[in-house]
Amino acid sequence: MGPMNTHVPHTTEPHGAQHYLLATRYNRSALVAHLVLAGIVCAALLAPLVRGPALAQRLSVSLDPPALFSASSQSGALLGTDSLGRDLGARLLLATRVSLAVGGLAVAVACVVGTVLGLLCGYLMGWFDNLVMRVVDALLSLPFVVLAIAIVAAIGPGLVNVAMVLGLTGWITFAKLVRGEVLRIRQQPFVEAARCVGCSHLRILFLHIAPHVLGIVLVGITLTFGQMIIAEATLSFLGLGIPPPTPTLGGILAGAQETFFAAWWLVAFPGVILMAIVLSVNVVGDWLRDYFDPHVPIPVVRRER
């Protein structure tokens, strides 16, 4: 589970996942964020169960207010219905699933590309490093959304396309984080030792150095995941993301603009879900950063007050 924290008072130190769980238990906001995230992921996994009501159009109950807040609801839909009478709650579940899938795919692409480039840059240095860092600088001079829009203009919208676009614009975070870490690690004696006993460069880089960047990669994943989900929602909102038959949080919000005056729930709920996902991912990310930072003491026992 990466570098263990040295600031643990007990002699019988819990290890790995157990250490992580214990440490998380005593950080209230991190705990809540983990639970919220777990709940959202479970909901997304169960989403196919509601595919029926999500797609069924019932124009007789179009723009029906949420049954949760309004007694006058006719459809019985807990979160109301949209202009075609489709159950908003069911559609939101499916949309959340799409968001997480696209975000996950995009982060996976970004993570692999960025980590490999970062490892190579930090280890090889020289012209290769220079070249890649120039490209990173150039991409940093463009807003994420602008680059994504430009690429979508070329390859067209769609689920896989959007994930690819986001992955190929998001790798710079990983490349920078990993490169910095490798530059630090390669100075350490164990790398020199590995070279002395005759390890090849590939072996040193991928078997000796790479495991030490796992922590920072994990932090990078949580840092970019929220960004990716917002970016996907933004693209879908602008009509440049995932096209309509597929429910997406951004797409639902774009449709809600037309019925703004009549249906507040179409604007409120998708946004709240989007915010809940991103907020909890960000809190977990901050927590992971502290957890893997050897300078921040992480208590695994309840703090005395």
Place this chain on the structure above:
Amino acid sequence: MIAYVLRRIVQGLIAVIIVLSIVFLVLNLSGDPVRLMLPPTASDESVAEMRTLMGLDRPLPVRYVAFLQRSAVLDFGRSIQTRRPAISMVQERLPATVQLSVTALFVATLIGVPLGMIAALRRGTWVDRVAVLTSMVGQSTPVFWIALLLIFVFGVAFPILPPSGFGRPAHLVLPSASIALFLVAGITRITRTSTIDVLSRPFVTVFRSRGLSERLILGKHVLRNAAVPIVTEIGLQLRFVIGGSVVVESIFGWPGIGQLLTRAAFGRDFPVVVAAVFVIALCIIAVNLLLDLLYSVIDPRIKVWAR
């Protein structure tokens, strides 16, 4: 110092060339613009003729060099939709985007810096918690949703501000507020961290023990020492300001580059997309260079050109 500025300008130009190269590659490796420009019923001969006319029959490296040469004189071709030079379409819309971005950045700084300082001073109290929470929530909220909420509250529920349009100062309020709310989060956060750091330095204690007024210590000495990370953050946020305005412009019908870019992307109007990306990259690089030079004005100990 002049050598430093020149070096940075060259670096900036290299970055612009790389951006252009990436965009060129992406646009050319995917799809055929000729097919888009002609009606679907066009014969193969006329497609081939059009391709020759546009120079698309030449090999990729030749086109790449030609593309860079034309870019150097700001010639990005004509818009596929309007047949007007792409760069002048972007130029016309630049002022609106600048107006929106500058207002948003200005408002965000005006709110974020004091909020961050107050949070740092009242560390651990409810003020601090609210500031930290707000910045956490603010950074997790998509700009376009904030925009929708603002329209809902101030344009529909309590109609005191125009929900869309351009021209009068009142039109500027909602779009810039949408972007600013996101920026305030980042600026508050960095100001808080930076101020906490500066407050722990010995000179603050010395000034306090000498009886300098708290206002003078904070407003002059602490702020100035905490300013460098804040300016850095503002430079980094610039990407999000422009990114935010791209999204917000489409919602509020603001006639800026963002709206143009989104529409061009819709219509696969590549010359306009390239011109818009070019201008955006150029602006961000130029402003970041200026901010870099500003460091040595804020803190004379920093000589950026001596690095």
